Amino acid sequence: MKKVWVYLVLILLSLFVLGPFLWMLSTSVKPDAEVLSAIPHLFPEHWAFDNYAKAWASAPFARYFWNSFFVSALETVFDLTFGAMAAYAFARMEFFGKNVLFVALLATMMVPGEVLLIPNYITISTLNWLNTYPGLIVPWLVSVFTIFLMRQFFLGLPREVFEAAELDGCGPLRTLFGIIMPISKPIWITSALIKFVGAWNAFLWVLIIANSSDYYTLPVGLINFSSDVGTVYNQLMAAATFSVLPLIVLFLFGQRYFIEGIARSGIK
Amino acid sequence: MSFRLRRSVTAYLMLLPTLVLIGVFVVYPIVDSFIISFYKWDMLSANKPFVGLQNYVYIFEDPLFHTALKNTVLYVVFFVPIVLALGLLTAVLLNAKIRLLPLFRTAFFIPYVTSLAATGIVWQWIFNDQFGLLNYFLERAGLHPQDWLNDPRWTLFNIITIGVWQNLGYVAVIFLAGLQNISREYYEAADVDGATPWQKFARITLPLLSPTTYFLLILTTIEAFKVFLQIYVLYGETAGPNNSGMTLLYYMFTKGFGDYRMGYACASAYVLFLIVFVFTLAQMALSRRVHYEA
Numbered sequence: 001m002k003k004v005w006v007y008l009v010l011i012l013l014s015l016f017v018l019g020p021f022l023w024m025l026s027t028s029v030k031p032d033a034e035v036l037s038a039i040p041h042l043f044p045e046h047w048a049f050d051n052y053a054k055a056w057a058s059a060p061f062a063r064y065f066w067n068s069f070f071v072s073a074l075e076t077v078f079d080l081t082f083g084a085m086a087a088y089a090f091a092r093m094e095f096f097g098k099n100v101l102f103v104a105l106l107a108t109m110m111v112p113g114e115v116l117l118i119p120n121y122i123t124i125s126t127l128n129w130l131n132t133y134p135g136l137i138v139p140w141l142v143s144v145f146t147i148f149l150m151r152q153f154f155l156g157l158p159r160e161v162f163e164a165a166e167l168d169g170c171g172p173l174r175t176l177f178g179i180i181m182p183i184s185k186p187i188w189i190t191s192a193l194i195k196f197v198g199a200w201n202a203f204l205w206v207l208i209i210a211n212s213s214d215y216y217t218l219p220v221g222l223i224n225f226s227s228d229v230g231t232v233y234n235q236l237m238a239a240a241t242f243s244v245l246p247l248i249v250l251f252l253f254g255q256r257y258f259i260e261g262i263a264r265s266g267i268k
Numbered sequence: 269m270s271f272r273l274r275r276s277v278t279a280y281l282m283l284l285p286t287l288v289l290i291g292v293f294v295v296y297p298i299v300d301s302f303i304i305s306f307y308k309w310d311m312l313s314a315n316k317p318f319v320g321l322q323n324y325v326y327i328f329e330d331p332l333f334h335t336a337l338k339n340t341v342l343y344v345v346f347f348v349p350i351v352l353a354l355g356l357l358t359a360v361l362l363n364a365k366i367r368l369l370p371l372f373r374t375a376f377f378i379p380y381v382t383s384l385a386a387t388g389i390v391w392q393w394i395f396n397d398q399f400g401l402l403n404y405f406l407e408r409a410g411l412h413p414q415d416w417l418n419d420p421r422w423t424l425f426n427i428i429t430i431g432v433w434q435n436l437g438y439v440a441v442i443f444l445a446g447l448q449n450i451s452r453e454y455y456e457a458a459d460v461d462g463a464t465p466w467q468k469f470a471r472i473t474l475p476l477l478s479p480t481t482y483f484l485l486i487l488t489t490i491e492a493f494k495v496f497l498q499i500y501v502l503y504g505e506t507a508g509p510n511n512s513g514m515t516l517l518y519y520m521f522t523k524g525f526g527d528y529r530m531g532y533a534c535a536s537a538y539v540l541f542l543i544v545f546v547f548t549l550a551q552m553a554l555s556r557r558v559h560y561e562a
Contacts, residue, residue: 003364003366006361006364006366007366009357009361010358010361010362010366010372013354013357013358013361013376013436014372014375014376016433017375017376017378017379017433017436017437018375018378020379020387020390020391020394020433021378021387021390023390023393023394023401024387024390024393027393035399036398036399037399038399039404040399040401040404082285082286082289083286085282085283085285085286086282086283086285086286088282089279089280089282089283093275093278093279093282094272094275094276094279095275095276095278095279095280096276098279101283105286105290108290108294108295108298110544110545110548111294111298111541112490112494112540112541112544114494114496114517114520114537114540115297115298115301115537115538115540115541116293116294116297116298116301117520117524117537118297118301118304118520118524118530118533118534118537119296119297119300119301119304119534120293120297121524122300122311122530123292123293123296123297125311138289138293139289139293141285141289142285142286142289142290144290147286171278172278172282173282197381200383201381201382201383201384201385203383203384203385203497203500204496204497204521208525218383218385218386219383219384219385219386220385222383222385222386222389223385223389223500223501226389226392227504231396233393233396233399236389236393237389237390237393240386240387240389240390243383243385243386244382244383244386244387247381247382247383248378248381248382251374251377251378251381252374255374255377258381259373259377259441262438262441262442263441263442263444263445264445
């Protein structure tokens with residue numbers, strides 16, 4: 001009996017959470033006449049799948065998709081590579097100033113990224129990187145959070161793994177990328193997912209760095225499309241749907257890693 | 269070269285990309301932002317006079333900054349308790365040995381991984397005064413429809429709703445991990461003593477969950493002080509009717525990239541930084557004090 005209440009409240013909360021997505025899908029397949037009907041229906045009387053084709057053709061969405069993918073993928077690959085190298089140094093090497101440096105890196109996580117926005121914009125503008133891929137990507141090639149996650153994981157690996165590799169004469173880079181990374185799959189998948197999602201959804205930075213549609217990523221392109229078409233809601237919802245789809249699919253496949261990574265950040 | 273020195277050199281080579289990038293794009297801007305906040309500068313001209321504390325004096329006398337501060341604080345004061353309470357409720361329900369747990373958990377998490385740029389447009393459509401879903405439901409319930417997006421009284425409600433909606437799953441997942449960390453033995457002992465479910469929640473769950481709660485309290489507070497995106501998506505470049513959606517970050521954005529007043533923008537960025545910093549210190553102090561063995 002009590003379980004009934006649990007399910008009832010959960011379903012109500014799920015409706016609140018998923019409702020906007022259902023409404024987005026529903027509107028995206030309605031013909032113009034039905035969008036502005038006094039009584040909204042979940043399913044349209046006449047299905048208008050061509051909203052997707054129309055929306056896709058009214059703005060360079062293919063370009064936005066490519067930009068989003070290119071920027072996010074590149075940031076993720078570099079973040080993993082540089083992050084793993086730094087994590088390896090902090091987890092397995094002795095060097096001058098190690099503890100001070102690690103604490104200083106962690107301290108930078110306290111600074112809200114927004115405070116850095118203006119000086120970074122000036123730096124990118126001085127480098128003549130406004131409206132270019134390097135301008136969009138280079139400031140985000142490393143994140144301290146990735147270094148932190150990987151260092152914790154490396155510290156938990158058995159010492160023998162590292163020692164065996166070093167005895168075989170492997171340098172740190174070969175030990176790291178030849179032996180350690182292949183057995184650290186869970187942590188780099190988690191780091192990669194968190195980084196990729198963050199990069200894909202980045203908004204403010206792209207908004208100020210990209211000033212032509214050639215370099216817009218999906219979120220900024222979508223907002224631009226929205227202010228262009230105004231209230232053509234069926235096409236807008238179609239565009240919103242195909243914009244969120246890749247990330248939802250990625251999340252559905254990788255959610256085990258993603259949610260565990262997030263949950264772990266809450267427990268010390 | 270000695271062995272120790274060589275090891276240090278190798279380690280620093282491994283750290284080189286990180287140190288260069290963090291140095292240029294994090295450490296330098298922290299310093300530079302502070303310096304700019306003492307100058308009058310439009311970012312383009314070579315003329316960049318030092319003005320001392322004048323930028324800080326200006327923003328603290330600027331009515332728009334007062335509005336931004338007031339709106340941001342109101343957002344924090346409502347958003348944080350609501351998202352924590354709903355997140356805890358969700359987590360407790362998900363922890364009740366239900367079927368389809370993974371399915372529910374996935375559903376709650378989806379808004380957190382999707383871009384507000386896309387979902388914000390959906391909310392704009394839901395809040396539409398003529399054909400929006402919200403007014404339809406209000407009318408069905410016999411209530412007056414509202415002009416959600418043009419009436420400044422609703423601005424805060426709109427952005428809090430979207431904020432709660434997006435972060436609910438994140439908060440619930442972290443609470444759920446905290447709940448699963450509490451040993452079953454406490455509840456079994458309480459059952460032996462004949463405790464009611466409410467007593468168990470108040471005397472066992474809440475106290476043992478408090479490290480997680482404090483972590484989330486500070487984290488969501490810090491995030492809430494930086495509220496920006498849902499306002500930009502709902503209202504475009506206007507910060508809502510009558511600046512009812514003007515927040516600290518929106519103020520910085522307007523001063524910097526609208527008016528090209530870099531001094532004001534950096535001064536307001538540092539005020540935001542200071543607020544976040546105080547909460548971060550509070551977190552560190554609390555995490556040392558609040559500690560239970562779970």
